[in-house]
Amino acid sequence: xxxxxxxxxxxxxxxxxxxxxxxxxxxxxxxxxxxxxxxxxxxxxxxxxxxxxxxxxxxxxxxxxxxxxxxxxxxxxxxxxxxxxxxxxxxxxxxxxxxxxxxxxxxxxxxxxxxxxxxxxxxxxxxxxxxxxxxxxxxxxxxxxxxxxxxxxxxxxxxxxxxxxxxxxxxxxxxxxxxxxxxxxxxxxxxxxxxxxxxxxxxxxxxxxxxxxxxxxxxxxxxxxxxxxxxxxxxxxxxxxxxxxxxxxxxxxxxxxxxxxxxxxxxxxxxxxxxxxxxxxxxxxxxxxxxxxxxxxxxxxxxxxxxxxxxxxxxxxxxxxxxxxxxx
Numbered sequence: 001x002x003x004x005x006x007x008x009x010x011x012x013x014x015x016x017x018x019x020x021x022x023x024x025x026x027x028x029x030x031x032x033x034x035x036x037x038x039x040x041x042x043x044x045x046x047x048x049x050x051x052x053x054x055x056x057x058x059x060x061x062x063x064x065x066x067x068x069x070x071x072x073x074x075x076x077x078x079x080x081x082x083x084x085x086x087x088x089x090x091x092x093x094x095x096x097x098x099x100x101x102x103x104x105x106x107x108x109x110x111x112x113x114x115x116x117x118x119x120x121x122x123x124x125x126x127x128x129x130x131x132x133x134x135x136x137x138x139x140x141x142x143x144x145x146x147x148x149x150x151x152x153x154x155x156x157x158x159x160x161x162x163x164x165x166x167x168x169x170x171x172x173x174x175x176x177x178x179x180x181x182x183x184x185x186x187x188x189x190x191x192x193x194x195x196x197x198x199x200x201x202x203x204x205x206x207x208x209x210x211x212x213x214x215x216x217x218x219x220x221x222x223x224x225x226x227x228x229x230x231x232x233x234x235x236x237x238x239x240x241x242x243x244x245x246x247x248x249x250x251x252x253x254x255x256x257x258x259x260x261x262x263x264x265x266x267x268x269x270x271x272x273x274x275x276x277x278x279x280x281x282x283x284x285x286x287x288x289x290x291x292x293x294x295x296x297x298x299x300x301x302x303x304x305x306x307x308x309x310x311x312x313x314x315x316x317x318x319x320x321x322x323x324x325x326x327x328x
Contacts, residue, residue, distance in 0.1 A: 008196075010069035010113055014077060017109035018057040021081060021102075025053055025088070028099050032092050039093025046091040053084040070200065075118045078110050079125035086129035095137040095147055100154055103130060107162050114228075116170035123162030127155060170229065187292060190235045190244045194288040197248050198281060206248040206281040207255040208295040213241050213266035214273045226265040231258045244295070252313060255280060259311045267309065275302040279314035 029050060032041050061077060085106065089097045103126050110122040134151045190208075197206045209231075213223060220241055227234045227245060234243040247258050259276040266274050277299025285291035298314040305312075 008066050008069075010071070010074050011064075011066040013109065013112045014069060014074050015062050017105075017112075018061045020105065020109075022054060022057040024102055024105065025050055025057070028088065028092075028102065031098070037093075037098070039096040039098075041093060042091045046088060049084060049087040049091060053081065053088075056080065056084075066196070068200070071113070071115050071118055074113060075110075075121040078106060078118070078122040081106055082122060082125040083129045086126075086133040089130065090133040090136075095134055095151060100130065100158075103158055104161060107158070107165055111165040111169045114169055116166045119162065119166045119169045123159070123166070126158060126162065130158065131155065185238055187237060190237065190246070191288050191292060193233075193235065193246045194291055197246050198288060201248050204249050205251065205283070206246065206291070207250060207258075207278055208291050209245045209247065209255065209259050209262065209276060209278040210237075210295045210299045211243055211245070211259070211262045211266070212275045212299065213263075213269075213271040214275075219269045223266055223269055223271075226269075227262055230261050230265065244292075252280065255313060256311060263309050263311065272308060274309045275299060276311045277302050277314070278311070284314040 029046075031037055032046070056077075082103065085099070085102045088102070089099045092099050107119065107122060107126065110119050138148060138151060194206065194208060211227075211234075213220075220236075224234050224236075224243070227243070232245045232247055234245050236243045245258065245262065247255065250258070255278050259278055263274045263276055277295050277297070279285060279291050279294035279298055281291050284294040294314040298312040302310040302312040
């Protein structure tokens with residue numbers, strides 16, 4: 001659940017990068033035909049690999065609906081791009097190829113999703129694919145120390161760039177995104193998020209967690225940042241501090257764990273009298289509207305329990321230091 005990003009943002013980021021990668025690949029193909037490009041080029045194999053990347057970037061990724069752009073799917077596409085770029089490097093001169101610079105915008109684009117796990121997965125894929133492309137050249141007889149040092153330098157540069165972007169995606173970007181959260185006064189945005197999850201994850205449990213950190217919460221921006229990085233993207237509801245988070249693919253234990261982390265984050269920032277209510281599809285409701293209503297009733301039930309911090313799962317009860325209660 002941690003680092004989950006909105007599928008609409010994922011789709012926009014990946015589709016935009018796909019068109020950028022297309023332009024870069026076309027420019028690269030033009031570059032290898034210039035007289036200034038000295039390394040030997042296997043043109044037929046380079047064209048074959050490039051055509052796979054061009055088809056993926058123009059006819060596959062941009063035409064997919066937004067609900068397909070989960071975090072795992074985006075990571076897989078970036079890994080595919082990394083493999084294509086590595087093969088382009090191999091067939092355009094290998095160690096002497098200048099096309100390795102295409103790996104840097106690939107890493108940068110993966111960081112824009114706001115998930116450090118995506119960046120880490122892409123970094124591993126980039127290092128593995130590029131290292132594999134360089135291996136034949138390094139094993140050739142007569143390869144000097146200078147060439148080996150050049151490969152090591154490039155791998156180090158890519159690795160350090162990836163580590164920096166992991167830090168950005170984990171610490172800096174969530175804070176920037178949290179500052180831009182709009183108030184969902186009529187709950188339409190949260191309903192849209194719920195419906196997207198239900199559509200994208202048919203047959204998989206989808207939960208809505210509503211959190212009220214209390215009226216004395218003064219650092220909401222920081223709280224939203226922590227919730228975003230640890231659980232999922234929160235949606236502010238109304239003019240108060242109430243917000244909701246959509247999580248999927250988890251059981252009751254996972255839902256309660258997400259709620260506990262949200263309340264713990266609020267408590268660490270000085271919040272008092274924190275409450276959370278959650279409902280799970282399809283057990284508690286069969287539609288997005290009913291799921292949100294069930295979560296709202298669970299939150300109302302949480303306020304009926306006398307404790308400083310209470311979590312209520314719809315139809316299951318309250319959880320806090322052994323307390324138990326039934327939600328309506």
